[in-house]
Each structure stands twice: as structure tokens, then as C-alpha cells.
Amino acid sequence: MMHPKKNWYRTQFELFDKNLDGKRAPEAQKIREENRRRFDELDFPTSRMEEWKYTNTQALLQHNFAPVPNTETVRLNEAILQPYRFDNNALRMVFINGHYYPEWSHVQNVPRKAYVRSLAETIRTRPELLSTHLNHHGLTSENIFTALNRSFFNDGAVIHIPDHVEMEIPVHLIFITHAPGQLVCTHPAVFIDAGAHAGVSVIQHFISADNDIYWTNTVSDIIAGPEARVAFHKIQSESAAAFHTENRRIRQARSSRFSAHDYTLCGAWTRNHIYASLDDAYAECSLNGLYITRSQEHVDNFTVIDHAKPDCSSRELYKGILGDRSSGVFNGRIIVRKDAQHTDAKQSNHNLLLTPEATINTKPQLEIFADDVKCTHGATIGRLQDDALFYLRTRGIDERAARTILMKAFAGQVLDAVEHDGLRKHLETLVFDQLKYA
């Protein structure tokens, strides 16, 4: 039986096309059409599916979300960006309700030959740049949320760093959703292509001005060329009523280094799906995640690291601090294919439950088809240590401050992995602010 919400989105496709007016570039329209066909074929996930066992999509699918055609009705003050600045030199791209907002962006200092532009502009002026990604990640997807994102293919960020260019300044993407009472959905598309020996650091903030109900459905396609270095950060400080889905696909070439830093700090319902494919030897992948949940928030981190070739290494560290009646899921799948001898993979997931009502489902999933490999995993679920709390209190530190000190210490290991000093300090501030409510 067809899910009724599919009809709703089909109607939205038509509206979306009407609003495009004359901007219907054939390359982009082809992507939309292919993915709409795919969307028709795929089903929304249910908890009967193993990969969605602990995350119910009913909450997301009860709403009639719709994209907004432009930013004309937006009434926001630029001061909203202030808490999220961490480096005055960073290139900045701001998106409001899914649309690039040039007034608040500045990408003037892009190093020669590097390309940092909005997807809307790229579709208009350089559509051929998208072909690399389509070759690597495919035109369509097996994932219905990716198909939906591509069905509304319109805006986002395109970051291409040519061979041997090391970007000294980070690229900062800020996605703001603000359309009170409108049940907005946005479908940002982020493309990063780092050439051979290239280096780039990308930081994404997802923020809102109010406690609106909306849905961010983002897709990030990342290519790390031979010897390239890509650091990718995502900070979710969404509205407390927001839904957030991400599908991130990473392809790594020989001796490339990719690191992800995911901070899920606020949002009602989150599903992050990361798929990293280590396509050639000596690639290094590290995934670092911190999720802090309260009230009835739900966060599901589903990660796959696919070791396809020998001598690659992966490091995965996810930590969660769950309060109130919130819930979390960590699913860490590591595939070591037959060719991937000398794989060195390490995965850990550690959780602090602050209340008896908070829950976490953690599941390491190792699928090893090679025989000469080193793979370890560990998961823990615990509470704040009573003896450590007592020790701090006997030194004059009140209970609340003592709890905060211990939670900060717990989160510290994830924060330490952030290389950019200014960004790490900024993240510490955001995380510690969040812990005040924990």
C-alpha cells in the first residue's frame, strides 16, 4: 500500500516546478525527474526494518511539510548569526529556508582556482561541475530521503578544491530555518570535492530563530581525492521541535584523510546516516560524534564504514549524554571486505544516562571478510559516578556544578578531536551551554 504522504510530496513536486519559473536548467531537472521516479518506487522506512528498529518515522510523516519558494517573506536580523561565529576569516555561506542568502554571505576570499558557490548558482552557470559527484555517488539513491532531497534539487553548497590547493580558511555553512507556522521542509545539497593533495575544512551549523516545527532533509556528497584531507563538521542547534535527517556519502581515494565531527545539540527527532567508503589503500577515516538530548528528543546515528581496500584505518568515537525521557540510537556498522587486509578499525560508543527514563540502543555491527585485520569495538552505558560526585562535593563544589564538571569531562574526548582552535572553543561553549540544562 502506498503511504499517503507520498502523494502529498508528489503534489509538492508540481508546485515546486511551477515556482522554478524559467530556472529549469535541464541538468538539474533530469536529476529531479530521475529521483522522483525513485521516490515512487521506494517506501518510507518502518520500525519493522532492522535499520530503523528503534526510530519511528511516524512522528516525521504525520506532518505535511512543504518547501518555501524563496526568502522574500523572511524577517530576520543578521545578529542571529553572532553566536555561531568562530573565525572572522572563514568563508561564509548563509542559507535561509533552504535558499542561499548572498546578503549575509561572503565568499570573496576564495583562493585562486578553488570553487565555493551556491548550488543554485552552480546549476545556472556551471552544471557540469556536478557530474563528478554523480559519477561517484550515482544519480539516484536506495534511500528514500535522499531521493526526496534530490526531487527538490535546487540549492546548497558546492565546494571544489583543485589538486594541491590547501584551503587555510574554513568554509562555514549556516542553515537557518524560520517560517513560523508554515511546516517548512528544506532539502540542502552539499557537494565537496577535494582533489589530490588538497585540503579543506567545512563547518555546518543548522539553526533556527524560534521553536518552529520544520524538517531539514540534507544530503552531503563528499569526495576526498588521493592524499586529500577533508574535515567535515556538523552542529545541529535546530529548534527543539525540528526534524532532521541527513544522508552523508563519503568516497575516499588512496591515502586520503577524512574526519567528521557531529554535534547533535538540539532538535526533536534526528536521523543521521553516514556512509564512508574507503575505496583505495591507506585511507584514514575518523568519525567523532557527540549527542546531548533532553525532554523527549530522539537521536539516531547510523554509520557505515566500508573498508574496501587494504591498509586503511578507521576510528569511530560517539558519545551521548541523555537526560529526561530522551532516547538515542547508535548503530556502527563496519564492513571489511575480502581485499581489505591489514584493516585497522576501532569503534567506541559511550553513553551517560542522566535519568532512569532516558534510553539508548547501541549496536556495533562488524562484518569482516578478510583474515588479517585488527578490529575492535566497545560500547558502554552508565551513569555519573557517585563516588566522583561525592569527591568533588567534599571539596566545596555544589552538586550541580559537580555534575556539569563530570559531563564536560565526558564530552571532552570528542571535542579534543577538533583541530581548529577557534572552532573547538566555540564548540565547547555550545556544548557547555547545552549541559547547563542537562
Place this chain on the structure above:
Amino acid sequence: MLEIRNLHASVNGNPILKGIHLKVQSGEVHAIMGPNGSGKSTLANILAGKDGYTVTDGLISYNGKNLLEMTPEERACEGIFLAFQYPVEIPGVNNTYFLKTALNAIRKYRGEEELDAMDFLNLVREKMKLVNMDEDLLKRPVNEGFSGGEKKRNEIFQMAVLDPRLAILDETDSGLDIDALRIVANGVNLLQSEHNSVIVVTHYQRLLNYIVPDYVHVLWDGRIVKSGGKELALKLEEQGYDWVKDEAGATL
């Protein structure tokens, strides 16, 4: 300063303390000795405010206040310090940060100005000398990976920085070699004055060679069954606890 009257306490319904009486005045050093399981550490923990003990009878008054109604942090701010038998390792919490937070919490409670980084560092450097502590330990997480001796020294160092009115040393001598013992005891002695008091909880007499008590109390089966001067500790060292138990058994 401290008065314990008829203190009864139990753990999970098992009575551990069965009527303790103890009075400690400013400037005094008291030793509480006794065989294993006599209730020494229970008494130390109850004074510091640890959860898990039920006081079933009696009272503890500290500078005129009801100690049992105070949280552990209030007790610390009022000048009580417990040197732990087993100091807790706290990964991820820097020793300096921890101590500065603690000191400033206490200073704030007392209506004093918080110390800035520079003043704090000067204070810390001065106090480290008292216990021959290596400055490296300051940069490490609290007690993490410290040797037994380093942990005990860290306790006395914290005590030196926090400057308590009443220090309770719970088996501070256990696990220390003779040199470390001398350093730790020396630190305690240097901090001792007519304004503050020390309760030394110990199984063995040897620490009392270095920290000389004004009074020695023998705890047995949840009661103080004998009190005396420092010579009592020597007699216990020579003759063990049996004669005290026999005497106590005769009178109870």
C-alpha cells in the same frame, strides 16, 4: 568545634555505629584507632556527608550548627575536609581546574573574592612545596594514573590549598612507604595551628610517630571504648587490640 553525641548509624539496616561520643576543640589533634570493621571509616564518611548511611540516633554539632543537615559541599565550605582513604580518579578533569573551582567555591561561600589565575598559581606553588609534589601532577586529570603515594600527597596538597578548620585523615598512612609517610605527616604538621583541628583515623600507630595526637580513642564495634593520651597508641602498638576488647567486654 565538633561535638558528636550518642551517634548511631547503620548501612542497609545493619548498625555500624552504636553510640559515639567525641568532642574536638580548636587546635587539638585526635587519633581514632581500632581494628578493621570497627566503624572508623564510617565515622569519617558520615562527618563528610556521604550518602548510604542512615543516622538512627544522636547528633553532630559543628561550630554550633547541626552538621547532619548540611550537604557535603556546605560542610566543605564551613571548613571540613576529608582526606580520602581511596582518592577517586576523575578522568578528563584537570587537577588545577578542579582545585581552582573548589577553592573559589569555598571563597565565594565565605564572602571572599575569587582568586585569579595568577594568584591561584602562586598559592599552589607555595603549597606544593609542603608535600614535595611534582608540578606535572597539576596538569594531569585528578588522581588518574597517580601512584598510591601521589594520591595521598595530592589529598594533603588539596588540604593545604583549601585550608580547612577540621581535617579528617582517613587511613592516610595506608599504602605509603616510610619516606612518603614522613612527607605527608610533615605537611599536616605544618598546617596545624591553634585555629584548626585534625582527626587522624588509622589502624596502625606508625603515623602517630609523626603526627603526634593530643588524644587517642579506640573504636571497637561501633563505640569508643577507650580514650587516652598519645601513650595509649604506643600500648596498642605493643599489645594489640585484644586487651581493650577484653576491658570493653567486661564493662558492657
